[in-house]
Amino acid sequence: MDFELTEFQSDLATGVRRLCEGRFALDTLRRAEGSDRVVERDGWRQLGGAGVFNLCLGEDTGGLGLGLADAALVFEELGRALVPGPLVASHLAAGLIEGADDGSVVVGLVERPSGGSGATASGGLAIPVVPVVPVVPVVIEHLADLDVLLAVSDEGVTSIEPSTLDATRMGRPMDPLTPLWSVSSLPAGTPVAGADVSARWRRDGAVLTAALQIGAAAWTTELAVEYAKERKQFGRPIGGFQAIKHLCADMVVRTEVARAAVHAAAVTVDQPDVGDALVAAAGAKLLADEAALANGRSCIQVHGGMGFTWEVPAHLAYKRARVLATQFGTDHELAQSLAQSLAQSLAQ
């Protein structure tokens, strides 16, 4: 047992961090704020070239043949850099939708309401791609950028031609780098995969989304700490005040606990004999969401009035965390799934 990163894994993460710093610097990304399209095709292909989408595909099908643990490290870096776009969806679709693997095709994902909400419909542990609430329309991220939209249900995956949707662009999306559309219903679409694939996507999607969240949680910690060292009040750096220092310490604790959970979930998917991967995924997503949200919030607080400005990017991380927290299981759904697993192990 050695739960530390291998040298290869550290190098992989470093490589993606460099790519993000060079190609997806926040200042560059921010030029797309508020637009319909935030996926820049060239950059998306570069992500494809770096293996972001085909990482877990077998080498015989043109992939890198790596595990979800490796992918989680890559997604942590993407989350840290706040790279926008349907990253998880395109990763999951690689191998199923032609062109998703190399980044030439952008794929989105949504839960099909009629097929039930996963967690409840199947009776077992399942994590819906997005929550299905009766009055709420289907909300689709990045629609204008999508070449393919996939709808997941308990029965399987269907493909929908994005241009056929009668969708309304939602004004003032919370995250200026995640444009949103709403539709009142989804067309049937063409079946492309079965129930096994939707089950796997829900689980792996939760792990990768959780990885994005811990990346952001780590980044907002750094941002807050940097500011706490720099900003002086009452004649000394605010980071010397315990009220601030302890906020920052809690950010570290949340991130490290959630990171251990996310890595363990990813490893458990790759090494199924070490535990229950679905339970691990649900727990990891729950804690990663909380870490990203609470750290985003703390980061703003540490920045004081500056934190409430559009200019300081703390709000971008906080808002992105809110978007991601609605994907692949909300806190309520995840905690209920975990409770169900507790009840099941009691029955055994």
Next chain:
Amino acid sequence: MDLRYTQAEQSFRTGLRTWLADTLPALPSKPSPNDWPGRRAYDTHWQRLLFDAGYAGVDWPVEGGGRGSSPVEQLIFKEELERAHAPYVGVNFVGLLHAGPTVIAEGTPEQRQRYLPPILRGDEVWCQGFSEPDAGSDLASLRTRAVRDGDEYVVTGSKIWTSHAEVADYCELLVRTGAEDSRHRGITWLILPMDSAGVEIRPLTTIAGSAEFAELFLDGVRIPVSNRVGDENDGWRVTMVTLSFERGTAFVGDLLEAIELLSKSVALAHRTGAWSDPGVRRQAGHLKAELDALWALTKRNVSQAARTGVPGIGGTVFKLAYTETRQKLGEFSLSLLGRAGLAAHDSEGLDGLGSLPAEAMVEDWLRGISLTIAAGTSQIQRNIVGERILGLPKEPIRGL
């Protein structure tokens, strides 16, 4: 990142499991919580059994008489003991986890020979005399005085919160040998025989109602200079060296016990009907996520220790998170008992299914309260994370 155990690790586990299965049924019955001589006898007997089977000091280096197991084996050791409901380390805690490792690292060959084997065999029990009435979190301000007189130190002062003092043979004692304001530069580490003249022990009762710890009054106690570990005025460093023995396994037993408590709480919630409340299920599910994550973090910390040989900062992060999760769990289990949880007493349930587990749950809740205080309060741990991990400005200290 690999969570699978190697062949060697698995056979270590299998051997241990077999031994536990053979040994545990023959243990004497547990003494009552306030029978301290009985507890000492029970805990040291268990230590002797471990010793005879070659499992004493799994985490001690071979030079110190230990088994010299890898951090992963140490993790397996603690995991298997807890899963088998083996006795806790109990009164052997300070000897095995603190004083022993200190003597190994900093003691003279004579001291090692004299003090280490009896710890491993369960013959001698140690306690820790660090904290004082006026020196808790600010340990470096301690005032218990040691004045050199020939080949003895004459020690006067008082210690407090000394766990297991009443049944201990020796105390690892921090004393002031430097100037009054010398802080960590003027502290010395001494071995105090508890039967020395001038040592008075006054038991203190905890909020759980047990005499777990005591006050120690030292009035002109003479301690031979040969009982000093490390140099005079170098005791702070000596103490810090000990901490580097930690391999991330300090809370393994505790954590697994918490996981079991959660499943007992879920069973109780089913029995009372509380489980039909989504709010209750949500709390339980959340606690499960936290405990699973802490188990993963333990594996991360152990793996880091195995790679680097040093504990790293993970232990502080773990303690902060774990102690708060444990307290939440305590609150959760207590809430399920309703008013039956107002006494540490197993009332008979009205469903005819036997008694309600109030005694264990109330005890656990009470003990949980100490977790964010003992061994460095959570506030101090947050300072440590802020200052040592994040590099934020240090706390201002008067006189420095």
